[in-house]
Amino acid sequence: MGSDNGPAVVVDGIAKSAAINPDVSFILHGRASELEPLVAKRKLGHRVTIADAQDVVSMDDKPSHVMRNGKDTSMWSAIESVRQNDAQVAVSCGNTGALMAISMIRLRKLEGVNRPAIACLWPSRNPSGFNVMLDVGADIRADQDDLLQYALMGASYARNGLGLTRPRIGLLNVGTEEHKGRAELKVAHDLIEKNARSAEFDFVGFVEGGDIPSDRVDVIVTDGFTGNVALKTGEGTAALIRDLLREAFNHSILSKLAAVLALGSLKRLQKRIDPRRVNGGIFLGLNGTVVKSHGSADATGVSAAIKLAVTLAEGNFNERLAARVASAEGHPVQEHAP
Amino acid sequence: MGSDNGPAVVVDGIAKSAAINPDVSFILHGRASELEPLVAKRKLGHRVTIADAQDVVSMDDKPSHVMRNGKDTSMWSAIESVRQNDAQVAVSCGNTGALMAISMIRLRKLEGVNRPAIACLWPSRNPSGFNVMLDVGADIRADQDDLLQYALMGASYARNGLGLTRPRIGLLNVGTEEHKGRAELKVAHDLIEKNARSAEFDFVGFVEGGDIPSDRVDVIVTDGFTGNVALKTGEGTAALIRDLLREAFNHSILSKLAAVLALGSLKRLQKRIDPRRVNGGIFLGLNGTVVKSHGSADATGVSAAIKLAVTLAEGNFNERLAARVASAEGHPVQEHAP
Numbered sequence: 001m002g003s004d005n006g007p008a009v010v011v012d013g014i015a016k017s018a019a020i021n022p023d024v025s026f027i028l029h030g031r032a033s034e035l036e037p038l039v040a041k042r043k044l045g046h047r048v049t050i051a052d053a054q055d056v057v058s059m060d061d062k063p064s065h066v067m068r069n070g071k072d073t074s075m076w077s078a079i080e081s082v083r084q085n086d087a088q089v090a091v092s093c094g095n096t097g098a099l100m101a102i103s104m105i106r107l108r109k110l111e112g113v114n115r116p117a118i119a120c121l122w123p124s125r126n127p128s129g130f131n132v133m134l135d136v137g138a139d140i141r142a143d144q145d146d147l148l149q150y151a152l153m154g155a156s157y158a159r160n161g162l163g164l165t166r167p168r169i170g171l172l173n174v175g176t177e178e179h180k181g182r183a184e185l186k187v188a189h190d191l192i193e194k195n196a197r198s199a200e201f202d203f204v205g206f207v208e209g210g211d212i213p214s215d216r217v218d219v220i221v222t223d224g225f226t227g228n229v230a231l232k233t234g235e236g237t238a239a240l241i242r243d244l245l246r247e248a249f250n251h252s253i254l255s256k257l258a259a260v261l262a263l264g265s266l267k268r269l270q271k272r273i274d275p276r277r278v279n280g281g282i283f284l285g286l287n288g289t290v291v292k293s294h295g296s297a298d299a300t301g302v303s304a305a306i307k308l309a310v311t312l313a314e315g316n317f318n319e320r321l322a323a324r325v326a327s328a329e330g331h332p333v334q335e336h337a338p
Numbered sequence: 339m340g341s342d343n344g345p346a347v348v349v350d351g352i353a354k355s356a357a358i359n360p361d362v363s364f365i366l367h368g369r370a371s372e373l374e375p376l377v378a379k380r381k382l383g384h385r386v387t388i389a390d391a392q393d394v395v396s397m398d399d400k401p402s403h404v405m406r407n408g409k410d411t412s413m414w415s416a417i418e419s420v421r422q423n424d425a426q427v428a429v430s431c432g433n434t435g436a437l438m439a440i441s442m443i444r445l446r447k448l449e450g451v452n453r454p455a456i457a458c459l460w461p462s463r464n465p466s467g468f469n470v471m472l473d474v475g476a477d478i479r480a481d482q483d484d485l486l487q488y489a490l491m492g493a494s495y496a497r498n499g500l501g502l503t504r505p506r507i508g509l510l511n512v513g514t515e516e517h518k519g520r521a522e523l524k525v526a527h528d529l530i531e532k533n534a535r536s537a538e539f540d541f542v543g544f545v546e547g548g549d550i551p552s553d554r555v556d557v558i559v560t561d562g563f564t565g566n567v568a569l570k571t572g573e574g575t576a577a578l579i580r581d582l583l584r585e586a587f588n589h590s591i592l593s594k595l596a597a598v599l600a601l602g603s604l605k606r607l608q609k610r611i612d613p614r615r616v617n618g619g620i621f622l623g624l625n626g627t628v629v630k631s632h633g634s635a636d637a638t639g640v641s642a643a644i645k646l647a648v649t650l651a652e653g654n655f656n657e658r659l660a661a662r663v664a665s666a667e668g669h670p671v672q673e674h675a676p
Contacts, residue, residue: 097513123578124578125578125581137512140512140520141520172567174475174478174562174563174566174567175435182478182479182563208566208567208570209566209567209568209569209570209571209572209573209574210570210571210573210574210577211574212571212574212575213574213575213577213578214574222567224512225512225520225564226563226564226567228512228546228547229510229512229546229547229560229564229567229568230547230567230568230571231547232546232547232548233547233548233550233568233571233572233575234547234571234572234574234575235547235548236547236548236549236550236551236552236572237550237551237571237572237575237576238575238579239548239551240461240462240463240551240611241576241579241607241611243463244607244610244611245583245607247607248600248603248604248606248607249600249603251602251603251606252602252603254599254602255599255600255602255603257599258596258597258598258599258600258603259596259600259603260596261592261593261595261596261599262586262587262593262596262597262600264589264590264592264593265586265587265589265590265593265596265597266586268586268589269579269582269583269585269586272582273578273579273582
């Protein structure tokens with residue numbers, strides 16, 4: 001209900017996914033009076049159950065307000081359906097902060113996780129076409145133990161969501177030399193290295209901003225402040241180039257003709273870096289799986305988020321993640337704490 | 339001497355700049371035996387003085403090592419020429435960390451500046467085509483007072499380097515709502531706001547990563563860790579798109595034909611986001627001006643860095659900057675410190 005484009009787009013996304021995945025069923029949370037006609041129009045009645053919820057979380061609502069007053073919202077209802085095992089995964093295009101806040105208080109943190117994280121997919125030179133980066137905004141701080149947990153959770157997500165049997169983990173820093181970077185990053189470096197073998201990932205050490213879209217690494221670990229800035233900077237840079245490219249091709253008759261000829265090529269490029277295809281941030285470290293789609297997602301974007309949700313549900317992702325975090329090697333935190 | 343492409347490229351850049359700027363003269367620091375033939379070949383003998391220095395700082399040298407053992411390097415000699423007022427600005431394509439370290443110990447910090455910063459230019463939707471961002475890597479931390487100084491120095495640089503009479507300053511954060519972000523950012527927000535009037539800039543408040551390439555803001559203020567990650571992420575994203583674009587146009591005969599027709603358009607785009615044109619990070623907050631060019635700069639890049647250096651020297655930039663920092667409004671730091 002609370003996405004930028006309203007519920008019709010979400011129902012369109014469900015229709016796309018329903019056609020591809022005959023075994024998946026949907027619980028749609030929101031105002032039944034609005035949703036019923038949308039579902040009926042697309043003949044999805046046999047695939048979709050509507051969970052009536054009268055209130056809507058808007059993009060401007062503060063998480064703290066929603067936590068206190070949000071019990072009748074569609075967002076709350078969706079998270080509640082995961083808590084009660086009616087749904088295996090929740091998908092939302094709504095307010096990220098509010099969604100994380102509700103998820104935190106209703107699903108609770110996984111045993112052993114101090115700060116849950118949001119992981120995003122990032123276009124890269126990897127064979128799969130993507131990297132995973134976390135945290136991109138669940139929390140603005142992360143200490144060395146949080147960073148270790150992000151590494152474990154990110155590795156588990158890359159394995160179950162992207163199908164990488166032995167993901168390569170990198171820790172984001174400003175330089176690869178040993179004398180650079182913050183103190184907690186050096187401690188985190190050693191903690192992650194220590195856990196690489198038992199958690200079945202390769203640790204490539206420190207990586208820099210330029211490595212995020214590279215094929216050096218599958219999972220980039222960082223605090224939520226830095227990760228959020230990096231994510232939005234990357235998106236903003238891509239958007240700028242897209243606009244400048246459009247401008248360049250609109251410059252003259254010749255360039256317009258070239259654009260027509262290049263249409264196929266440009267579409268291939270667009271597809272490669274299309275945010276809709278990488279749509280689906282995921283909340284990691286909770287007792288339940290929550291996929292956060294872009295607020296401005298269209299039907300293709302919603303369908304991509306559902307596809308990710310289905311993949312994770314089929315692989316019992318959250319049970320595997322929990323086991324992974326629980327088996328992290330003990331480390332003398334007190335020794336390192338400042 | 340210590341750039342990726344060697345001294346010939348630097349001399350080529352000087353030749354380009356010398357042709358455009360008849361009033362500028364150059365002191366070239368490095369091994370005279372190598373430099374003399376390069377200068378003679380380009381008939382620059384009357385414009386260039388060679389300052390012989392036998393040692394070279396390599397890209398792998400640690401700053402601490404260079405500080406102790408670097409007295410005979412070309413880099414040290416170049417900074418020394420600024421310190422002794424033989425040169426008005428130093429330009430280097432060498433090791434950034436070493437250059438900052440030498441600049442710090444020889445030029446010393448400006449009165450009132452706690453942490454000098456590196457400012458870079460960033461392709462944006464602004465009329466000038468660029469934003470300024472600082473700090474992008476001089477220091478990995480910045481407290482509220484440092485952030486205020488970055489705002490003052492960035493405004494002064496935008497005024498004198500980019501010709502913006504009333505620059506718009508933004509403080510980088512993860513969200514624009516008042517409840518987000520780190521505590522020191524909130525204090526810095528108020529400090530910068532308080533100084534906007536007397537320092538003759540507009541404060542647009544918090545900005546996000548996506549605003550960096552936007553036309554909302556002229557100067558983005560952040561700590562050196564976040565700024566460095568953002569800079570390299572943006573560069574990496576642009577490089578990825580450039581490669582994918584090339585791939586897309588190489589895909590078929592038709593797309594290759596389109597590429598030929600689109601050549602002009604693509605060159606316009608390339609020029610717009612060409613790192614060589616925005617070449618020239620600048621060190622702010624020292625008793626002297628130092629322009630840091632990309633290590634991999636070609637002659638065009640070196641010439642762009644020299645152009646920036648000339649602009650700043652002609653405007654007596656460093657005197658203006660010093661006056662601006664000195665006149666910062668007092669602020670009750672103790673009240674806000676955690």
